[in-house]
Structures are given as structure tokens and as C-alpha cells.
Amino acid sequence: MDANEVANYLKSHPEFFEQYSELLLQIHIPSPHGGKAISITERQMGGMRDRLKQREAKLAELITFGEENDLISTKVHRLGVGLLGTSDLTGVMRVLYSHLGGDFAVPHVAVRLWDVGAGDAIEFSAVDEDLRQRFDAMLQPYCGPVAGQEAVAWLGESADHVRSVAQIPLRTTTDPMSGAVGPCFGMLLLASEEPHRFYPEMGTLYLDRIGEMAAAALLRTVG
Numbered sequence: 001m002d003a004n005e006v007a008n009y010l011k012s013h014p015e016f017f018e019q020y021s022e023l024l025l026q027i028h029i030p031s032p033h034g035g036k037a038i039s040i041t042e043r044q045m046g047g048m049r050d051r052l053k054q055r056e057a058k059l060a061e062l063i064t065f066g067e068e069n070d071l072i073s074t075k076v077h078r079l080g081v082g083l084l085g086t087s088d089l090t091g092v093m094r095v096l097y098s099h100l101g102g103d104f105a106v107p108h109v110a111v112r113l114w115d116v117g118a119g120d121a122i123e124f125s126a127v128d129e130d131l132r133q134r135f136d137a138m139l140q141p142y143c144g145p146v147a148g149q150e151a152v153a154w155l156g157e158s159a160d161h162v163r164s165v166a167q168i169p170l171r172t173t174t175d176p177m178s179g180a181v182g183p184c185f186g187m188l189l190l191a192s193e194e195p196h197r198f199y200p201e202m203g204t205l206y207l208d209r210i211g212e213m214a215a216a217a218l219l220r221t222v223g
Contacts, residue, residue, distance in 0.1 A: 072206055073206075075099070075104060076206055076209055076213075078099065078103060079095070079096075079099040079100075079103065079213065080213050082095040082098075082099055083095050083096075083213055083214070083217040084217075086217055086221060087221065088221050089119070089121055089123065089218070089222050090121075092214070092221055093121075093123065095217075096111065096188075097109055100210075106191070107192055108155050108158055108162060108190070108191035108192065109189065109191075110151075110155055110188075110191075111123045111170075111186060111187070111188055111214075111218075112127050112151070112154060112186055112187050113170070113185060113186040113218065113222065114127055114185060114186065115183070115185050116186070116219065116222055117222030119222075123186075125154075127187075128150075131150055131151070135167070135169050135184050135187050136169070136183060136184040138167070138169050138184070140204050140208070141166055141168045141169070141204045141207045141208065141211065142165070142166065142167040143164075143165075143166045143167075143198040143200060143202050143204065143207070144164065144165070144199060145163070145164060146162050146163055146164060146165050146191070149165055149167065151165070151187060151189050152191060154189060155191060161193050162191040162193060163192065163193055163194060163197075164191070164192050164194060164195055164196065164198040164199065165189060165190065165191045165192075166189075166190040166191075166198040166207055167189055168187065168207050168208075168210065168214075169184045169186075169187060169211065170184065170185055170187060170214060170218060171183065171184050171211075171215055172185060172215070172219065173215070173216070185215075185219075186215070186218065188210070188211055188214055
């Protein structure tokens with residue numbers, strides 16, 4: 001009888017160890033953690049403890065993830081409330097800069113607008129037509145390295161120190177009920193000296209929400 005036959009026999013006859021229960025303590029096998037051999041019963045108990053630790057670690061990870069999401073949601077809510085209280089471009093930008101720089105600890109923030117309103121504010125500084133078209137073609141925020149991102153020039157002297165950016169298109173809303181969006185009329189730029197603050201694999205749900213709220217406030221005050 002080979003090993004496979006023994007294994008199949010034991011699977012087919014679960015009552016075997018009920019009849020010969022002492023074998024569970026008498027047969028010793030290598031410990032998965034090294035060291036002396038242990039009984040089958042000890043091996044089973046050890047396996048159960050390992051699985052329990054894995055589940056506890058997974059639960060702790062989920063709890064931490066949930067707490068982080070709750071914290072971000074609270075910050076986004078505060079930003080939204082702040083934007084609702086604005087009545088002009090100056091107020092909108094003050095809220096954006098203070099909340100993004102404070103609550104979200106984003107060291108560099110810039111906004112550019114086109115095809116809506118006009119004025120001497122830096123937000124209305126000219127943006128190259130090719131760049132505007134590229135922004136309009138973006139289906140979601142860009143997050144990643146600063147290389148090749150022309151918008152970083154909006155940060156002036158700070159641009160030389162930036163290593164990662166998030167670029168959030170600001171769009172008109174054509175159907176508030178469905179959330180359908182129209183053309184891009186601006187860009188919200190977030191930047192950091194940290195190379196991995198904004199990275200390609202990061203989720204963009206909250207960035208989308210921030211962009212939607214900023215766009216609505218800007219259209220209301222300058223559109």
C-alpha cells in the first residue's frame with residue numbers, strides 16, 4: 001500500500017481515528033515552524049491558531065481601512081460644506097487651498113479655468129490649447145509621477161521640487177440627476193514632494209468627488 005492509498009483509505013474511513021484515537025498522540029510529524037516533531041493533534045491545533053491569527057490580522061486591516069475611509073469622508077464633507085458657503089471665486093479658492101492644504105495635507109494646489117468667466121485672478125491664466133484638449137480627453141484624474149506633466153509649471157518655483165501629482169479635470173454637469181458631465185472647463189492640480197503621495201494605482205473616488213464639488217462651486221461663482 002503506497003502513500004496515496006493510505007490517504008484515500010483515511011478519507012474514506014473517518015471513523016478510523018475514533019477506533020484508534022491514541023494514534024493521534026502517538027504519531028509525531030515535523031512541526032511547520034521547525035524544531036521537534038509534534039503529534040497530529042498538536043499540528044491541528046497549531047494550524048487552527050495560525051488561521052485564527054490570519055483572520056484577526058485581516059479583520060484589523062479591514063477595521064483600519066474603514067476608519068481611514070471614515071476620516072477621508074469627514075474631510076470631504078467639511079470641504080463640501082465650506083464650498084457651499086462661498087459666493088465668489090476668492091472665497092472658493094480660499095476654501096480649496098485651506099482644506100486641501102490643511103485637512104488633506106497637500107503642500108501644493110493650483111487651479112486653472114477657461115471658457116468660463118474672466119478676470120485678473122491667476123486661475124484665469126492662459127492654458128495652451130493642446131493641453132486643454134488633453135485635459136478634456138481625460139476620463140479620470142491622473143495620479144503619478146511629475147515627468148511629462150506640463151501643468152506642474154503652474155506651481156512656479158515650487159515645480160522643481162515636486163515629484164508626484166494628481167490632476168483632476170473640472171467639468172460642467174449636463175444632467176445633475178444622472179451625473180452626466182460635459183466639457184472640461186478647468187483643472188485642479190495637487191502636487192507633493194513625496195514621490196509616492198500620488199501614484200497610478202491609487203483609488204480616485206474621493207478625488208472625483210472633490211473635483212465635482214470644486215467644479216460646482218466654481219461654476220456657481222464664475223460661470
